Amino acid sequence: MVAEDLDPSADLVVHALNERNVPVMRFDLAAFPRHLDLAAEHGGRVSGWHGDLITSTRAVRLEEVRAVYYRRPGLPHISRAVDPAYREWAQGQALVGMVQVLSSLPVLWLHHPDIYRASAHKPGQLAAATAAGLRVPCTLVTNSLPRAREWAAGIGGPLIVKPVTAGAITLHDRSMMLPTRRIEASDLDESLELTAHMLQEWVPKRHEVRLTVVGTQMFPVAIHAGSDAATVDWRSDYDALSYELTVIPEEVADGVRRFMAGYRLNYGAFDFVVTPTGDWVFLECNPAGQWQFIAAATKLPIAEAHASLLQGAV
Structure with a gap:
C-alpha cells in the first residue's frame, strides 16, 4: 500500500x-x-x-x-x-x-498512476461521460471574456465556475481547495482572461449523489445540503450535510460501467446532481476520491469492498 x-x-x-x-x-x-x-x-x-x-x-x-x-x-x-x-x-x-x-x-x-493521470481531468471526463451515455451540463472552457459572455447569454440563467483541474492553493499560510461558485452572467469580468476557466450551466438540484464504485460494486449515497454554501458545493460545508442510501437507475449504472471501462478504472468516486424531475446529471469522477466520510455516515462496507478487490475475491 x-x-x-x-x-x-x-x-x-x-x-x-x-x-x-x-x-x-x-x-x-x-x-x-x-x-x-x-x-x-x-x-x-x-x-x-x-x-x-x-x-x-x-x-x-x-x-x-x-x-x-x-x-x-x-x-x-x-x-x-x-x-x-x-x-x-x-x-x-x-x-x-x-x-x-x-x-x-x-x-x-x-489507482494505477498512469490510469489515474489519464482519467483525472474534468474536460476529458465530460467527453467520456457523454460517450458513455451519461447526461452532463453544458460547459465552456475558455479564457475569452467576449466568448464567455456570448455563451452565458445563450444559457440564459445562472452559471457555475469551477477549477478545470483539482489543485490546492495557499492562502494565509493555509492550503485549501477552491470551491465551485454560483455566478450570474453579469459577474463575468476581465479576470477570466488570466487563465483557463470552466463555466457550466447551473443544474437545479433535488440533491446530489456520491457514487463510490469499487470493482463491480456500487455504493450510491444521496447528499442533502443544509446550507446555501453546501447547496452550491457540498465540500464547502460538511457540517451542513446529511446522507441517505439511494438507488441508482440502471441506465445510469450502465453508463458508469462504460465510463470506467473506457478509462480502465476499478475505482471511482462519482458526483451526480439529481434534478427535481429525477434526472441524474454527471459532474465529475475522482479516480482516487475520498470515501471514508461516506462509509462513516452510512456504515456501507466500502473498506471491505477494497479489501476484497485487492485480495482478488471479486
Missing part, C-alpha cells in the same frame, strides 16, 4: 485486510529514499522485476507482491545533504525509479 501516513481511508483498508489475515506492507513515497530501500533487478534468468523493498519495520520481495493500493502518496523527500541545484533532479529520479518499478509489476492495481 502506497499512501500518506495520515490517510483514514487507507487505514480502513489496512484494517479490513488485517481482519482477513492478508499481509500488508504500507509506506509513503515521502519516506523514499531516506527511510526506504529499494533494490530491484531485471534480466538474467528471471523475467520481470525482482528484489527487495525494505522499511525500518517491514520487508517484501517484489516478486511476491499480488496487489498495489496506490492512494495519493507524498513526493520523495531528498536529504539536505544533496546540493540544492540537484535536489529537484534527485526527487525526480526517486519518484520515477520507485513508481515505474512498481507500475511494471504484473499485479492488480487500485
Whole structure:
C-alpha cells in the first residue's frame, strides 16, 4: 500500500485486510529514499522485476507482491545533504525509479498512476461521460471574456465556475481547495482572461449523489445540503450535510460501467446532481476520491469492498 501516513481511508483498508489475515506492507513515497530501500533487478534468468523493498519495520520481495493500493502518496523527500541545484533532479529520479518499478509489476492495481493521470481531468471526463451515455451540463472552457459572455447569454440563467483541474492553493499560510461558485452572467469580468476557466450551466438540484464504485460494486449515497454554501458545493460545508442510501437507475449504472471501462478504472468516486424531475446529471469522477466520510455516515462496507478487490475475491 502506497499512501500518506495520515490517510483514514487507507487505514480502513489496512484494517479490513488485517481482519482477513492478508499481509500488508504500507509506506509513503515521502519516506523514499531516506527511510526506504529499494533494490530491484531485471534480466538474467528471471523475467520481470525482482528484489527487495525494505522499511525500518517491514520487508517484501517484489516478486511476491499480488496487489498495489496506490492512494495519493507524498513526493520523495531528498536529504539536505544533496546540493540544492540537484535536489529537484534527485526527487525526480526517486519518484520515477520507485513508481515505474512498481507500475511494471504484473499485479492488480487500485489507482494505477498512469490510469489515474489519464482519467483525472474534468474536460476529458465530460467527453467520456457523454460517450458513455451519461447526461452532463453544458460547459465552456475558455479564457475569452467576449466568448464567455456570448455563451452565458445563450444559457440564459445562472452559471457555475469551477477549477478545470483539482489543485490546492495557499492562502494565509493555509492550503485549501477552491470551491465551485454560483455566478450570474453579469459577474463575468476581465479576470477570466488570466487563465483557463470552466463555466457550466447551473443544474437545479433535488440533491446530489456520491457514487463510490469499487470493482463491480456500487455504493450510491444521496447528499442533502443544509446550507446555501453546501447547496452550491457540498465540500464547502460538511457540517451542513446529511446522507441517505439511494438507488441508482440502471441506465445510469450502465453508463458508469462504460465510463470506467473506457478509462480502465476499478475505482471511482462519482458526483451526480439529481434534478427535481429525477434526472441524474454527471459532474465529475475522482479516480482516487475520498470515501471514508461516506462509509462513516452510512456504515456501507466500502473498506471491505477494497479489501476484497485487492485480495482478488471479486
